[in-house]
Amino acid sequence: MTHGIVQLAYIVATALFVFALHWMNTPTTARRGVYAGVAGMALAVLATWAQPEVVHHGWIVLAILAGFAVGVPLSLVPLTAVPQRTALSHAFGGLAAGLVGTAKYYLWLGEGPENLTPFRMTAIIVEILLGYLTFTGSLMAAGKLQEVKWIPQRPVTYPLQNVTNLALLGVAAVAGVGLVLQPTAPWAAIAFPAIIVLSLLFGVLLIIPIGGADMPTVIAILNSYAGLSAVAMGFVLDNKLLITAGALDGSSGLILAIIMCKAMNRSFANVLFGAFGQVQQIKAGGEEKVYKAETFEGAAQVLEQANLVVIIPGYGMAVAQAQHKVRELYDQLKKRGITVKFAIHPVAGRMPGHMNVLLAEADIPYTDLVEMDEINPDMPQCDVALVVGANDVVNPAARTEKTSPIYGMPIIDADRARTVFAIKRSKSPGFAGIDNELYFSDKTWMLFGDAKNVIGELVKQLSGGSGMH
Amino acid sequence: MTPHEAAAAAAPAADIWSQLFVFVLASFIGLGVIRRVSRLLYTPLMSITNAISAIAVVGSIIVTGADYPPTIRLLGAVALFASMTNIVSGFLITDRMLKMFKSDGKPSEGGHK
Numbered sequence: 339m340t341h342g343i344v345q346l347a348y349i350v351a352t353a354l355f356v357f358a359l360h361w362m363n364t365p366t367t368a369r370r371g372v373y374a375g376v377a378g379m380a381l382a383v384l385a386t387w388a389q390p391e392v393v394h395h396g397w398i399v400l401a402i403l404a405g406f407a408v409g410v411p412l413s414l415v416p417l418t419a420v421p422q423r424t425a426l427s428h429a430f431g432g433l434a435a436g437l438v439g440t441a442k443y444y445l446w447l448g449e450g451p452e453n454l455t456p457f458r459m460t461a462i463i464v465e466i467l468l469g470y471l472t473f474t475g476s477l478m479a480a481g482k483l484q485e486v487k488w489i490p491q492r493p494v495t496y497p498l499q500n501v502t503n504l505a506l507l508g509v510a511a512v513a514g515v516g517l518v519l520q521p522t523a524p525w526a527a528i529a530f531p532a533i534i535v536l537s538l539l540f541g542v543l544l545i546i547p548i549g550g551a552d553m554p555t556v557i558a559i560l561n562s563y564a565g566l567s568a569v570a571m572g573f574v575l576d577n578k579l580l581i582t583a584g585a586l587d588g589s590s591g592l593i594l595a596i597i598m599c600k601a602m603n604r605s606f607a608n609v610l611f612g613a614f615g616q617v618q619q620i621k622a623g624g625e626e627k628v629y630k631a632e633t634f635e636g637a638a639q640v641l642e643q644a645n646l647v648v649i650i651p652g653y654g655m656a657v658a659q660a661q662h663k664v665r666e667l668y669d670q671l672k673k674r675g676i677t678v679k680f681a682i683h684p685v686a687g688r689m690p691g692h693m694n695v696l697l698a699e700a701d702i703p704y705t706d707l708v709e710m711d712e713i714n715p716d717m718p719q720c721d722v723a724l725v726v727g728a729n730d731v732v733n734p735a736a737r738t739e740k741t742s743p744i745y746g747m748p749i750i751d752a753d754r755a756r757t758v759f760a761i762k763r764s765k766s767p768g769f770a771g772i773d774n775e776l777y778f779s780d781k782t783w784m785l786f787g788d789a790k791n792v793i794g795e796l797v798k799q800l801s802g803g804s805g806m807h
Numbered sequence: 808m809t810p811h812e813a814a815a816a817a818a819p820a821a822d823i824w825s826q827l828f829v830f831v832l833a834s835f836i837g838l839g840v841i842r843r844v845s846r847l848l849y850t851p852l853m854s855i856t857n858a859i860s861a862i863a864v865v866g867s868i869i870v871t872g873a874d875y876p877p878t879i880r881l882l883g884a885v886a887l888f889a890s891m892t893n894i895v896s897g898f899l900i901t902d903r904m905l906k907m908f909k910s911d912g913k914p915s916e917g918g919h920k
Contacts (some may be wrong), residue, residue, distance in 0.1 A: 352833075355859050356836060356840060358855060358859065359837070359840045359841060359844070359852075359855070359856070359859075360840050360843075362844045362845065362848050362851070362852050362855065363843045363844050363845055364845055365845060365847060365848060365905070365908040365910070366910070368845075368848055368851065368905045368908070369902060369905045369906070371855065372855065372898055372901050372902045372905065375855055375858060375859055375898060375901075376898050378859075379858070379859070379861075379862070379864075379894055379898070382862060382864070382865055383864055383865070383868065386864075386865045386868045386869060387868055387872070389869070391869065391872075391873045391874075392868060392869060392872035392873060393872060393873065393874050394871070394872050394873075394874070394880070395872060397871050397872070397880060397881075397883075397884045397887075398868060398871050398872050398884075398887065400884070401867075401871060401884045401885075401887035401888040401891060402887065402888075402891050404888045404891070404892075405887070405888050405889075405890070405891020405892045405894070405895055406891065406895050408888075408892045408896075409891065409892040409893070409894070409895025409896040409897075409899070410895060410896070410899065412892065412895075412896035412900075413895065413896040413897075413899035413900040413903065414899075414900075414903075415900075417904070420850060420854075420900070420904075423854075423896070423900065424850075424853050424854060424857065427854070427857045427861075427892070427893045427896060427897060428857065430861075430889040430890070430892055430893050431857065431860055431861060431863065431889070431890070431893055433885075433886070433889045434861070434863040434864075434867060434886040434887075434889040434890045434893075435863055435886075437867075437882045437883070437885055437886040437889075438863060438866045438867055438870055438882070438883065438886045440882055441870045441875075441879045441880075441882040441883055441886070442870070444878075444879060445870075445875055445876075445879050448876070457823050557853070558853075561853055561856065561857070564857070564860050565856070565860045567863075568860050568862060568863050569830060571863055571866050572826070572830075573826055573830075574866075575865075575866050575869070576822055576826065577865060577866065578825075578826065578829050579862060579865060580862055580863065580865060580866060581826060581829050581830050581833060582829060582833040583859050583860060583862035584860055584862065585829075585830055585833035585834045585836075585837055586833060586836070586837040586840075586841075586856065586859060586860075587837075587856045587857075587859055587860035588834065588837070589834050589837030589838045589841055590837060590841045590852065590853075590856045591856070592838075593838060593841045593842060594841075594849060594852075594853070682846075684846070689849075689850060689853065690849035690850060690852075690853065691846070691847065691848060691849030691850035691851070691852070691853075692850055694846075694847045694848070694849070694850065694908075695850045695851070695904050695907070698847075698904070698907040698908045698909070699904075699907050701907070701909065703909055703910055704847050704908050704909065704910060705910055707847060709846055
C-alpha cells in the first residue's frame, strides 16, 4: 500500500521535473519551472521519508537543517561568482553519490553479501568512480574559478600526463572488474578503498591541465557526471526516480558540453586531454606591432555619431564587475536614439550563459542580447563594435591563421564593423595566450584600463559633454 | 551457485531491464527537452539541473534513517547534507537569476542595486 503511494509520488515528481526543464525554454515561463522543480523535490523527499523502513529521524532533521544553513548563503553569492558556486554544487552532488555508494557496499558486505549481484556491484563501482572524481574535480574547478592561491590558475602540464591519468584509471578499472566478479573476496578490503582513492586522485589530475577558457565545457561535463552518478545510484537502490532525474541532468550536461565544444571548434577529448595552455609561449615572439590608443573624449564622440553600436562582452567585464556601468552606457546611447545590441559568444565567460545572467542583473532587457550567429550578418552595418574584456572570441586569427590554437573557432565578426573600440586591462595577450590581430587593425582603437573605469569615463563624457556636437 | 545466490540473482534480473529501459527513455526525454531551452538561460538551467540531480537526497534519506549500523548512517547523513545544500541553493539561485530576465527596457521597480 505505502509502496504504491510512494511510487505514485515518484511518478508525479518525475513529471514535475520534466515540466521544470520544459518551462526553461523561454524566460517568460522559466520561473514556473522553478516552482515545478521545488514541488517535485518536496514530494520526493516527503514520500521517501514516509517509508516504513525509515525509523530514525534525528539525523535526517539535523542534516536537512545543516543543508539549509549552508545552502541559503550559497544562493546569495554575487552573480560573478556563479561559476564557482555551480562547480561547488557539482562537487556536493558527486560527494553525495560517492558516499551513498560506499555506505551501500559496506552495508551489504556486512549483512547480506547475496545482495551484491554483478549488476549492482557494477553500478556501485560506476557510482563511486563518477561520484568521487566529480567531487575532487569540481572542487579543483571551483578553486581555479575562485582563484584560490594554492591552486594554479594556468594549466599544469608534465610529461606523460595523459599516460599517467589513463594508467590510474586502468588500475581503478581492473580493481573494479575484480570486485564485480568477487565482491566479498579477502582483497576486497583493499580494492574498494583503493578505487575511492584513485577516483579522488583522478578528479584532481583531470582538472589541473585545464585552463580558464575551457571552463565552460568542463563545468558542463562535470554537470553531466554528477547526473550520471545519480543514475548509477538509482541502479544500486533500484529507484526509478533517481534514474529519471539523474538522466535528465546527465543529458543536460552533455548537450551543454557539446554546444560549448562546437563553439570552440574542439572535441571533448581535446578539451579534456589537449592541455590548451601549452601553446601559449610559442607564439609570443614575432615583430612588435603597435596599438593605436584613443582618448575617452574621442571615443565618446564616435559613439555619439553611430546608428548601431554592438557591445561584445567577455570575461573581463565579469572580472571588473562592469555590467552596471555598461548599463549606464546603454542608457546614454539609447537616449540618443542609437540602436545598441549585445553580441554574446557561447563560450564568453566561465560557464554557459554567464554573460546573459550578468547583463540581466544590470537590467538590460534580454531582447537586446543577441547570439553570435544572429548578430554576425549585421556586423558590416555596425558603426561601432565595443569589445569589453573579450579577446579570443573576436580574434580574426580563428578564420585565417591555420597554425593558431583557436583556428576554426566561430567568432563574432567585430573586425567587419566600421570602427572597433577594444577595452583591455593591459597589453598582455588573452587567456589562450594568442596575439589578437583585431587590435592592430586600421579601424581599431584601444581604450586601456579597467573595464569598469573606462566605461565609467565614457558615460561621463556622454552625460557631461552632451552639448558638444 | 547455492539456491540462495540463485534466488538473489534471479529476482533483480527482471528489474535490471526495466531500469535500463527507464534510463534510456529518460535520457531521450532529457535530450529533447534540453535542446529547446533558451540559450539565454544556460546558467539558470545549470543551477536548476543541479538542484534536480540532488534527487540523491532520496537515497541519502533511506541510508540515514533506516536501521543500519551507525557508521553507515553517518555516511548517509553527510550525503543528505550535501544533497540538501544543492537543493536549497540550486532552486533559490535559479529563481534569483530568472527574476532578473526582463523583456523590455523598463527599469525595474525595486530590486535595483
